[in-house]
Amino acid sequence: MRESAAERHDRLLALVRERGTARVADLATLLGVSPVTARRDVEALAAKGLLDRVHGQVSWPERPERPEHLGAGARRSGEGLVLGLLAPSATYYFAEVIRGAHEAAARAGARLVLRISDYRPEEDRARTEGLLAAGAEGVLVAPGWRGPEDRLGYGDWLAELPVPAVLLERRADPGTPLDALDRVVSDHGHGVLLALRHLLELGHGTPLLVARGDSPTALAVRAGFAEALDTLGLEAPGPVIDSVPADQDPEGFERAVRALHEAVTSGRVSAALVHNDVDAIEIVQRLADLGAKVPEDLALIAYDDEVAALADTPLTAVAPPKRQVGRHATELLVERLTETPDEETARRHLSLLPRLRVRSSCGAPRGPRSA
Structure with missing residues (x-):
């Protein structure tokens, strides 16, 4: 490219x-x-x-210190601050995160400058340097990591930034320099648990997970699924079905649909959790072609809730608090930039809880669930 x-x-x-x-x-x-x-x-x-x-x-230009004549009240309000935001994308999931950050910056009287990495973690550092060059006094960073190897290969520089930084929707390994940064994330494990409990309460057996593996959110959903099964004392009805975008890998997408279809028609499962919305909608359409309908034959919950409500059969979905992630992270960054040295507060790891939005794709209760 x-x-x-x-x-x-x-x-x-x-x-x-x-x-x-x-x-x-x-x-x-x-x-x-x-x-x-x-x-x-x-x-x-x-x-x-x-x-x-x-x-x-x-x-590199010498930047003057923040004008003292503004007075403590003006500085503490955040007025006149320039904030940088690095996001892997400006569409789909991160569009709402960016919107929340922009709204919070506007309320604080700050200016938000955006850079997009297009999920190329090797470019994250240069993009962030560009934000600093544009005058950013603090940064919100959602690195373009796709998996743990990217976090290990392209993460250490974040802890060396000369300005306050807040991680967005990204976690760090315990004990690493990155773990000492402020961060605001969605608790995807909680979201998965909400979905499983809802399906179980409707009388279904243990759901099957269909998920991607190409993003931190996808990996968090997979980990959350394993934790939820352990919490609920359940065993998975089969291995996780690897989902891939239909437009990028038609053969891989068809394999995933066929695997789910076989699990449904064999009676092994009657419910599934699918990450993400787009994959879920396309899977529902392809299952119908094969004779398996949602919700008659399969109760389905999507994860992300970006377009789930627009499906022919509106999909029940787990909705991470994306806009609130952007808002709370921006408010935290403004607080860091306006606090005085003698009042510096402890670093924070803030986890926000997703919600379950119930629609038509789970159908009616099936009665008592078999053990």
Whole structure:
């Protein structure tokens, strides 16, 4: 994929910030672009005040301290603050997170600057450096990790940021530097438990899980499912069915649908939890083609609740508190930026509970559940 100008600018800013001062010719070599392109990039960034340029060299601008004449009341309100937000996407799940952050920033009188990583964790650091270069005094960061290997390979730099940072919808391994950061997350384990309890109360046996494995949310749903089974004293009716996007892997999607269809028609299961909404809608449609209907033959709950209500048969869904995650994280960041050294509060790990929105896809109660 060809690198955009914005992405190249982020890399350039990261290089200058790391070095303090750099020659334009050296930047061209490091970026792998022509001297003309590097010079144009430098001119564009210098015009925005993001770099200082003198005689063929550029340097990281010295930023003045926050004006004392504003007074403690103005500073404590958050008015005039610039906040950075790095998100892996501006659509689907994270659209609501971003909306909540923007609303909270506006209420505090702060400006929110957004950068998108497109789930490329190797670009997270440069994107965040770009936010700092744009004047961000603190950052909200949802790294583009897809699995534990990304967290290990592209996570340590977060703990070294020179400004306050709050992790969004991402957890860190206990005892690591990242674990010392503030964070605000959805408790996906609680959401899964809500779904299983609802299906059991309707008289179904242990549900089957159909889930992706390509994002922190998907992995948290899988882990939450195992924990919920243990909490409820249940055994899974079969292995987790690996879900994949139908448009990206049609054969893999068909295998997942066929595996679920077999579990239903054999009488092994009468209920399932599916991550995420889009997969759930497409699975319901394909199951109908094969003769298995929701909710008549299968009670189904989707996870995410982005588009679940728009299905032909509106889907019951677990709804993580996405907007509240963005709001609470922004409020926490503003608090960090406006507190005085003598009142600094303890770091916080805030977990928000999802809700279950009941619609038509679970059908009516089936009566007493067999053991």
